[in-house]
Each structure stands twice: as C-alpha cells, then as structure tokens.
Amino acid sequence: MLLMGCDFSSRPGPRKPIAMAWGRLQGHVVTLEALQSIPTLDAFAAALRQHRNWVGGFDLPFGLPRELVQTLGWPTQWLECLRTYQALSRAQIRDLFAAFCDSRPVGHKFAHRATDRWAGSSPSMKWVNPPVAYMLHAGVPLLVDAGVAIAGLHAGDPADVDARGRPRRVALEAYPGLLAREVLGRESYKSDDPAKQTPERSERRARLVDALARGQTRLGLQLALTGEQRAQLISDGSADALDAVLCLMQAAWGQSHGWPSFGLPLSDVDPLEGWIVSALPSTA
Numbered sequence: 001m002l003l004m005g006c007d008f009s010s011r012p013g014p015r016k017p018i019a020m021a022w023g024r025l026q027g028h029v030v031t032l033e034a035l036q037s038i039p040t041l042d043a044f045a046a047a048l049r050q051h052r053n054w055v056g057g058f059d060l061p062f063g064l065p066r067e068l069v070q071t072l073g074w075p076t077q078w079l080e081c082l083r084t085y086q087a088l089s090r091a092q093i094r095d096l097f098a099a100f101c102d103s104r105p106v107g108h109k110f111a112h113r114a115t116d117r118w119a120g121s122s123p124s125m126k127w128v129n130p131p132v133a134y135m136l137h138a139g140v141p142l143l144v145d146a147g148v149a150i151a152g153l154h155a156g157d158p159a160d161v162d163a164r165g166r167p168r169r170v171a172l173e174a175y176p177g178l179l180a181r182e183v184l185g186r187e188s189y190k191s192d193d194p195a196k197q198t199p200e201r202s203e204r205r206a207r208l209v210d211a212l213a214r215g216q217t218r219l220g221l222q223l224a225l226t227g228e229q230r231a232q233l234i235s236d237g238s239a240d241a242l243d244a245v246l247c248l249m250q251a252a253w254g255q256s257h258g259w260p261s262f263g264l265p266l267s268d269v270d271p272l273e274g275w276i277v278s279a280l281p282s283t284a
Contacts, residue, residue: 004056005248007240010138021244025252032225048146057174057251060135061124063274065111078153086141119279121175151262152269172254172277176246183211190239197237205234219253250277
C-alpha cells in the first residue's frame with residue numbers, strides 16, 4: 001500500500017505549492033520514495049485520482065466544530081454540512097465566523113473541535129494565522145469529489161474498493177505540529193518569511209529529521225531516507241516538504257492500525273467534526 005503525506009495550501013502557486021511526500025511502510029520502517037510539489041488545486045485534484053491504492057495524511061481540517069455548526073443552523077450530517085460550507089465565498093465565511101466570535105466573551109471567541117484540544121491544533125474555524133478554515137473549504141471538497149474515503153466521516157466512492165470491499169484510497173486528517181512537538185517542544189523550526197529562516201531553525205529541522213530517522217517518537221516508526229532527501233528537508237526554510245513527511249509518518253501509523261479505525265479512537269470521534277490521526281486522549 002502506498003502512503004502519502006500532504007502539506008496543503010488553500011492558494012497554491014509556484015512560491016507556495018502543495019507539498020506531497022510518498023512512501024511505503026514495511027515493518028516499522030517508512031521509506032520515503034518521493035517528494036512532490038503541486039502548484040495548483042487542479043493538479044492536486046488530479047493527483048488524488050492518479051494513485052489508486054493509498055492511505056494519506058492531510059494537513060488540513062476535515063470538519064468544523066459542532067458548536068459552530070449548530071449555532072449557524074447548518075446541517076449536522078457531515079457531507080450536507082460540507083456542501084453548505086462549500087457554497088459560501090471566503091468573504092462570507094469570514095463574515096459569518098467573525099460575527100460568531102464577536103458574540104462571545106474574550107478568551108472563548110473560537111469554537112473548538114474535541115480533536116483540536118487533544119492535538120493542540122488551531123480551531124478549524126480560524127480564518128487567519130493560519131487560515132485553516134479556508135484550507136477546509138478548498139481541500140476537503142476535492143477529496144470528496146475524487147471519491148476518496150475519509151476515515152470516520154465519509155465512505156468514498158462505493159465502486160472504488162478492493163476485493164474485500166474496502167476503499168482503495170483513504171484520507172486521514174494529520175497535523176505535523178503534533179509530531180514535531182514531541183521532539184522540539186514549542187521551538188519553531190520553520191517560517192515562510194525568508195528573513196526568519198535562521199540557522200537556529202535549520203538546526204531544529206535537522207534534529208527533527210534525525211529523530212524521525214532514529215524512530216524517536218511515540219509512533220514507533222523509523223523514517224528511511226537518502227542523504228539527498230535529508231538535505232532537502234533541512235534546507236527548506238518553510239519546512240513544507242518536512243511537514244509533508246511528518247504527515248506521511250502519521251499516515252503510516254494509521255495504516256499500521258488498519259481498517260476500519262486507522263488508529264482513530266472511534267468512540268471519541270464526532271462524526272461531524274472528525275479526528276486528527278495519532279491524537280489520542282491518553283497521550284494529550
């Protein structure tokens with residue numbers, strides 16, 4: 001089974017493409033086979049259809065907080081909610097979410113998903129710094145339209161299954177920061193601003209890559225990569241490729257747990273909100 005990790009951008013381009021890492025899991029070793037840059041959403045949609053048997057970890061939220069959805073009066077069935085959200089413009093999303101926040105007390109402006117609290121990730125309704133709400137808006141409909149199964153949320157194309165009736169392409173919500181913090185704590189290892197791409201951040205990326213290669217995370221998996229790949233991951237000050245590799249490792253962990261849970265704590269997964277792979281209440 002092919003594995004994929006994706007560092008997503010809601011407005012990709014030559015300067016900020018979508019980064020994808022491809023690999024395979026054998027035993028406890030994840031072999032990094034290729035790094036790929038995708039400059040447009042159309043090319044990303046095509047890539048989702050190109051490989052017919054994979055498990056992928058995607059760095060973008062797959063769902064909105066139930067509290068937000070119920071307050072707005074939107075459908076609470078996941079696919080219907082997604083289509084309602086997809087129909088909005090970014091300006092409409094910003095205005096709706098800003099009004100929601102303005103009505104709430106200081107310190108509790110944003111609604112959170114359960115998984116955001118366990119993983120330490122940004123609220124999926126956040127539209128700035130980082131604009132993960134726009135990432136959901138741009139990316140998740142492409143997964144659905146490509147017929148991809150989304151673990152815990154969406155069955156995918158019923159015709160695109162293997163001999164056992166299981167989906168050939170499975171998407172897991174990933175969050176590279178969850179894995180990076182195991183090694184670096186809160187130390188920053190990346191910046192999109194070239195002026196902030198310092199030697200200190202480069203050294204932290206090297207530490208992170210080396211920890212992955214030695215298998216020094218709770219995932220219990222070891223990253224196998226070439227010297228050229230290691231140099232590429234460390235030299236990229238934005239760490240887009242490295243984040244894609246972190247998502248690849250989380251996808252491998254999910255694959256190791258297998259169908260149907262992929263390691264998700266299904267009893268805790270809200271079927272509207274979704275869950276970040278490898279974020280477990282017992283390890284928060």
